[in-house]
Amino acid sequence: MTTDNPYDLTGRVAVVTGAARGIGRACALRLARAGADVVIVDRDLEAAKEFGESLGAESVPAEIEAMGRRSAGYQADLTDQAAVDATVDAIARDFGRIDILVNMAGGMITPADRSKPSVVPIEDIDRVFAVNLNTVVFMSQAVARVMKTTGGGSIVSATGQSAITTYKQGLLANYGASKIAVLYFMRALAAELGPDGIRANCVSPGVTLTSRIASTAGDRGVGTQDEIDAIPLRRFAQPDDIAKAVEFLASDMAGYISGQCLSVCGGAVLTPN
Structure with missing residues (x-):
C-alpha cells in the first residue's frame, strides 16, 4: 500500500475510539481525508449532542462517507473486554483488515x-x-491479533500532558497516573510487536478546546488565562492540532518511529519525557 505520498492512507482501514466527538472525531476526519476508510467506535455514537458539537452530517460515519470513504459506527463499552473482542471481530469481518488503531477513548471523568x-x-x-488504561489494553490486544495476520500496522494512543508533567497543585493525580500507565504499556507493546511490523506510539495532548472542555472548563478550573500565558505559543490546542500528529504517526512518514511519545502542547512541556 506504499505510494509516492507518504501521508497517503488509501486502501488502509483505521479504527478510532472515542470518535463520536472531540479529538477522536478530529482524528477520524483527518485520516479519512488522507484516504483511509475509518471505523468509529464509541460508547455513545451520538455523544456530540451532549456538549453541542456541530457535525457536518447526521453522524461522524456520514461525514466520512461524504468524503468518498467507507465508514461505520460501532457502539461498545470498551471497558468490557468481551465487548471489545466482539467489536473488533465484527470490524475485521466487515472491513477485511485493520491497519491503524487510534485509542482516543478516555478522559478525566471523576471530580x-x-x-x-x-x-x-x-x-x-x-x-x-478502567476508562483510560483498560480500554487501550483491550483494544490494542484485540487489534494486534488482526494486524499480525495482515502484515502489521500502527497503533497510536493518547496519553496527556499529565503523563509527562505534574498538573498544578497535584491535581488530576489519578488521571496522570493512568496516562503514565498507557505510555509504559505502549512502549512495551512497541518492543514486543516490532518484529511483527506493528508500531506503537503515543501522542500527549496539552489542554485542547474540545466541545466538552469548552463547556466544563470554568467549573473544573481548566483553561484559564494563566495557563494560556504559560504556553509559549499562547493558545490552547484545537482538536485538529492533535489529529495532525496522529496522522503523522499513523503514516509511512513515521515508518521508523515506535515506542515514542509526541507531546502536542504548544511548548508547555519543554523537558524530555
Whole structure:
C-alpha cells in the first residue's frame, strides 16, 4: 500500500475510539481525508449532542462517507473486554483488515476537586484506570491479533500532558497516573510487536478546546488565562492540532518511529519525557 505520498492512507482501514466527538472525531476526519476508510467506535455514537458539537452530517460515519470513504459506527463499552473482542471481530469481518488503531477513548471523568494524590478515593482511581488504561489494553490486544495476520500496522494512543508533567497543585493525580500507565504499556507493546511490523506510539495532548472542555472548563478550573500565558505559543490546542500528529504517526512518514511519545502542547512541556 506504499505510494509516492507518504501521508497517503488509501486502501488502509483505521479504527478510532472515542470518535463520536472531540479529538477522536478530529482524528477520524483527518485520516479519512488522507484516504483511509475509518471505523468509529464509541460508547455513545451520538455523544456530540451532549456538549453541542456541530457535525457536518447526521453522524461522524456520514461525514466520512461524504468524503468518498467507507465508514461505520460501532457502539461498545470498551471497558468490557468481551465487548471489545466482539467489536473488533465484527470490524475485521466487515472491513477485511485493520491497519491503524487510534485509542482516543478516555478522559478525566471523576471530580477534579478530589483528585489530589493525598485524598483521591480509590474508587476514582479504579474508574479512571478502567476508562483510560483498560480500554487501550483491550483494544490494542484485540487489534494486534488482526494486524499480525495482515502484515502489521500502527497503533497510536493518547496519553496527556499529565503523563509527562505534574498538573498544578497535584491535581488530576489519578488521571496522570493512568496516562503514565498507557505510555509504559505502549512502549512495551512497541518492543514486543516490532518484529511483527506493528508500531506503537503515543501522542500527549496539552489542554485542547474540545466541545466538552469548552463547556466544563470554568467549573473544573481548566483553561484559564494563566495557563494560556504559560504556553509559549499562547493558545490552547484545537482538536485538529492533535489529529495532525496522529496522522503523522499513523503514516509511512513515521515508518521508523515506535515506542515514542509526541507531546502536542504548544511548548508547555519543554523537558524530555
